Amino acid sequence: MIKRILSLLFAVALAEVCAAHVGSPDVYFQGEAGPYHLVVAVMTPQMIPGIAEIQIRAAEPGVRQMRIVPLYIVGEGSKYPPPPDVLAPSKDDPQFFSGKLWLMASGSWQVRVEADGDKGSGTIAVPVPAAARATLPMQRGLGAMLGALMVLLVAAVVSIFGASRREGQLEPGAAPTVSDRQGARLAMAVTFMIAVVLLALGGGWWKSAAAKRADRMIYKRPELLVSLAPGNTMTLHIGESQWHKLRDEVVSTRLIPDHGHLMHLFLIRMPQMDRFYHLHPVQPAGKVLAPVNETGPGGFVQELPSMDAGQYKVFADIVHDSGFPDTLIAEVNLPQTAGQPLTGDDSAVSAPIIGDAKSAPLVSNLSDGTRMIWERDNGGPLHSNQLLWFRLRVEDANGKPVNDLEPYMGMAGHAEFVRDDFSVFAHVHPDGSAPMAAVILADKTLPGANGAGAAPMANMPSMSSSPIGSKVSFPYGFPKAGLYRIFVQVKHNGRVETGVFDARVQ
Amino acid sequence: MAHSMPMDLAREGLAERASPKALAVPWYIWSGLVAVSSIAFGLYWDISWHMTIGRDTFWTPAHLLIQFGGILAAITCSYLVFATTFGHNPRLREASVGMWGFRGPLGAFLCAWGGVTMVTSAPFDNWWHNSFGLDVQILSPPHVVLAIGILGVEIGFMVLLVAQQNRADGALRAKFTRLFLYMASIGLFLHLMLLAELIDPNQMHAPMGYRALSLGAPMILVAYSLASDHKWGATIIAASAMAMRIFFLWTFPLFPATPKLGPVYTNVTHMVPLSFPVLLIFPAMAIDLVRQRLGNRNKWLLAAALGAAYVATLVAIEWPWASFMVSPLARNRIFGMIYFPYQFPSTLHYLAYKFEPTTAAEMARGLVIACVSATATSRLGLAFGGWLAKIRR
Numbered sequence: 001m002i003k004r005i006l007s008l009l010f011a012v013a014l015a016e017v018c019a020a021h022v023g024s025p026d027v028y029f030q031g032e033a034g035p036y037h038l039v040v041a042v043m044t045p046q047m048i049p050g051i052a053e054i055q056i057r058a059a060e061p062g063v064r065q066m067r068i069v070p071l072y073i074v075g076e077g078s079k080y081p082p083p084p085d086v087l088a089p090s091k092d093d094p095q096f097f098s099g100k101l102w103l104m105a106s107g108s109w110q111v112r113v114e115a116d117g118d119k120g121s122g123t124i125a126v127p128v129p130a131a132a133r134a135t136l137p138m139q140r141g142l143g144a145m146l147g148a149l150m151v152l153l154v155a156a157v158v159s160i161f162g163a164s165r166r167e168g169q170l171e172p173g174a175a176p177t178v179s180d181r182q183g184a185r186l187a188m189a190v191t192f193m194i195a196v197v198l199l200a201l202g203g204g205w206w207k208s209a210a211a212k213r214a215d216r217m218i219y220k221r222p223e224l225l226v227s228l229a230p231g232n233t234m235t236l237h238i239g240e241s242q243w244h245k246l247r248d249e250v251v252s253t254r255l256i257p258d259h260g261h262l263m264h265l266f267l268i269r270m271p272q273m274d275r276f277y278h279l280h281p282v283q284p285a286g287k288v289l290a291p292v293n294e295t296g297p298g299g300f301v302q303e304l305p306s307m308d309a310g311q312y313k314v315f316a317d318i319v320h321d322s323g324f325p326d327t328l329i330a331e332v333n334l335p336q337t338a339g340q341p342l343t344g345d346d347s348a349v350s351a352p353i354i355g356d357a358k359s360a361p362l363v364s365n366l367s368d369g370t371r372m373i374w375e376r377d378n379g380g381p382l383h384s385n386q387l388l389w390f391r392l393r394v395e396d397a398n399g400k401p402v403n404d405l406e407p408y409m410g411m412a413g414h415a416e417f418v419r420d421d422f423s424v425f426a427h428v429h430p431d432g433s434a435p436m437a438a439v440i441l442a443d444k445t446l447p448g449a450n451g452a453g454a455a456p457m458a459n460m461p462s463m464s465s466s467p468i469g470s471k472v473s474f475p476y477g478f479p480k481a482g483l484y485r486i487f488v489q490v491k492h493n494g495r496v497e498t499g500v501f502d503a504r505v506q
Numbered sequence: 507m508a509h510s511m512p513m514d515l516a517r518e519g520l521a522e523r524a525s526p527k528a529l530a531v532p533w534y535i536w537s538g539l540v541a542v543s544s545i546a547f548g549l550y551w552d553i554s555w556h557m558t559i560g561r562d563t564f565w566t567p568a569h570l571l572i573q574f575g576g577i578l579a580a581i582t583c584s585y586l587v588f589a590t591t592f593g594h595n596p597r598l599r600e601a602s603v604g605m606w607g608f609r610g611p612l613g614a615f616l617c618a619w620g621g622v623t624m625v626t627s628a629p630f631d632n633w634w635h636n637s638f639g640l641d642v643q644i645l646s647p648p649h650v651v652l653a654i655g656i657l658g659v660e661i662g663f664m665v666l667l668v669a670q671q672n673r674a675d676g677a678l679r680a681k682f683t684r685l686f687l688y689m690a691s692i693g694l695f696l697h698l699m700l701l702a703e704l705i706d707p708n709q710m711h712a713p714m715g716y717r718a719l720s721l722g723a724p725m726i727l728v729a730y731s732l733a734s735d736h737k738w739g740a741t742i743i744a745a746s747a748m749a750m751r752i753f754f755l756w757t758f759p760l761f762p763a764t765p766k767l768g769p770v771y772t773n774v775t776h777m778v779p780l781s782f783p784v785l786l787i788f789p790a791m792a793i794d795l796v797r798q799r800l801g802n803r804n805k806w807l808l809a810a811a812l813g814a815a816y817v818a819t820l821v822a823i824e825w826p827w828a829s830f831m832v833s834p835l836a837r838n839r840i841f842g843m844i845y846f847p848y849q850f851p852s853t854l855h856y857l858a859y860k861f862e863p864t865t866a867a868e869m870a871r872g873l874v875i876a877c878v879s880a881t882a883t884s885r886l887g888l889a890f891g892g893w894l895a896k897i898r899r
């Protein structure tokens with residue numbers, strides 16, 4: 001397992017602000033760099049510009065060196081990659097490499113990892129969306145020390161001006177007169193007053209400069225406005241975000257489809273998480289919508305399926321054409337809805353109330369009579385801030401593994417990790433937490449890639465055309481302790497099945 | 507005194523060299539010159555580093571040069587203060603001022619103050635970068651604290667030097683004056699770096715550049731030329747500062763370097779220098795001429811004349827010069843209009859050759875403000891220079 005190295009920066013309790021997913025800023029990824037299978041974790045810093053930590057594990061020995069370089073996925077800033085950093089294997093584990101990445105601006109980054117070893121070399125592109133999450137308050141010790149130094153320096157400069165007036169202009173050996181001493185006291189008083197005024201102005205400037213910077217730099221999630229129209233129709237509007245507008249060149253406000261859809265909508269009933277819906281709203285073509293809000297990239301419409309009444313937490317995943325993802329959040333109160341049956345890629349599940357069972361079961365019954373089993377290594381506790389592998393197996397009622405899982409939106413499966421207070425929501429695929437659209441964009445920039453040809457897809461185990469079998473696995477790290485519900489979605493016999501598991505994380 | 511041999515003899519030696527009848531420049535003046543030059547050139551290198559390579563830790567050569575200058579200044583001044591306070595040398599003590607129980611040359615205290623301020627800015631700057639990001643802004647609050655510290659070190663050594671000058675005469679005094687003018691030109695060199703973002707050629711057909719140049723620069727030129735008592739003090743200061751800038755403009759791009767930090771928007775291959783300097787030698791000459799002709803008049807009148815002459819000459823020279831600099835004739839290594847930091851998108855390079863727009867009314871208003879600033883700061887310069895001219899300790 002990859003061990004998590006604690007961040008060098010003091011982390012105040014992680015703010016909820018984060019771009020893709022909610023409260024889950026680290027990137028977990030696996031893929032093929034030529035002949036090598038690599039698992040990559042990137043811990044992004046709280047403040048951008050900042051230093052991210054990257055940890056890479058090669059699945060097999062034989063990799064002698066890794067070279068990493070961060071660059072934007074698209075745009076002007078992607079043309080001239082700086083020279084890569086060279087990583088040597090760790091002394092304790094020759095398959096483990098770690099290093100640092102300098103992310104100098106928010107945006108849709110990728111890290112190119114080139115592995116060199118016995119089998120030759122290969123490159124993988126890992127999308128890393130970077131957005132400033134929080135500034136750091138000054139530690140008390142530092143503040144006290146700076147305050148003390150400030151007092152010392154003001155006292156000293158006052159005395160220096162006093163000394164200057166009293167004796168500075170006297171010939172060597174001459175003694176100061178009474179008038180010199182009086183003048184010195186006056187000079188000191190004036191200096192003190194000027195110093196106090198300058199410090200007050202300076203303090204005011206510091207506060208305003210800090211506030212302006214924080215305001216400009218910290219990620220702001222666009223608002224999601226949800227409303228219900230007659231006929232079981234839900235309309236969604238994405239509000240404007242000044243943060244995105246300021247970074248239009250590198251983040252952009254135009255959307256691209258991510259594994260087949262412009263928006264992935266998740267509705268989870270509060271607070272018990274006993275109803276889960278995964279829907280795909282569309283932008284109406286030529287249809288006039290009563291707008292909830294005139295601004296933003298536009299409206300979406302979802303014809304609701306039959307849904308049970310309740311207060312629902314809404315998560316909407318979108319990807320911009322830079323590869324930068326956002327997860328928008330809202331809440332909506334829904335009445336009992338008698339709607340259309342689920343079609344296409346839409347799916348739903350009912351589940352027990354979260355945290356109900358004394359011990360969280362590792363088996364989830366699927367609607368077609370099969371079962372999903374969570375293969376936990378040793379049943380031991382789960383820890384936060386650690387890369388974990390979630391391995392699941394689907395078997396029939398007799399306990400025999402099925403061999404006919406089908407791709408669901410192009411992948412072996414999709415998993416959603418949600419904390420019981422909804423402060424964490426992560427939508428993860430077998431190759432990790434990066435959105436598919438960003439992975440494809442990044443792969444296109446690799447030297448030797450030929451546009452949307454077979455090469456990019458071959459790097460992703462989830463997109464391989466070989467049959468899926470009965471197992472699916474996801475790399476993920478919980479960002480903090482707590483009770484989580486994990487929804488795992490696979491496709492079997494033409495239906496989307498959702499397994500539900502609870503996990504207590506320490 | 508007979509029983510306290512080698513230490514006292516050494517201090518006697520020190521006193522000999524510091525006394526009014528000394529025949530040579532004291533060692534601590536040379537030390538000060540090296541320290542202040544090290545800080546100033548280190549800062550220039552650091553700015554160039556950030557435009558070229560980007561990636562930076564506490565220990566880059568440019569930072570080391572700045573830190574070395576600060577440490578050298580601190581050691582020099584502490585030694586001076588301790589030698590004066592605890593040494594048994596009456597001549598040193600006579601030529602000293604007292605503060606907090608210590609005695610030493612006035613400049614040494616100010617310089618030490620500057621050094622402590624520089625050191626104070628380091629943890630502040632570290633926190634600021636951790637909190638608000640690693641990009642470099644010239645005028646962030648911690649950088650302003652650093653700038654005040656550097657100013658303290660620089661003016662501290664100026665005071666140390668001018669006290670020597672004011673107690674000397676003849677050939678030695680002339681020597682001190684030359685060193686003083688060199689130190690003053692470093693002060694102007696530092697000030698011009700502070701203004702770097704406001705006075706590029708494409709900004710010199712608009713008011714802001716002239717207003718910025720009418721704040722600190724007249725005060726520096728007036729004060730230090732007055733204190734040096736040299737007929738062409740301001741001219742020498744401006745010419746030296748310009749020469750330093752031009753020297754670095756011609757030499758930095760000879761060294762290969764590439765950006766180590768993305769995103770990279772301009773493909774840089776050698777160290778990016780700062781721009782060709784504003785032609786301050788001409789307004790400086792105007793200052794010298796006005797002082798020569800009107801030196802004994804009422805100080806406010808003199809200040810008004812200095813301010814007006816400065817701004818008028820500055821505009822008359824810089825306006826056509828800026829037109830030359832944005833033209834294709836200046837796009838070569840001599841005038842340097844071909845260098846861009848790696849952070850600057852190549853699609854925007856054309857902006858460097860396009861004047862920032864303004865109106866005649868804005869320009870007129872701006873120049874009036876510039877004249878008023880130049881007058882006010884010339885008056886301050888006269889006061890400051892007059893004070894420096896009287897320092898003896």
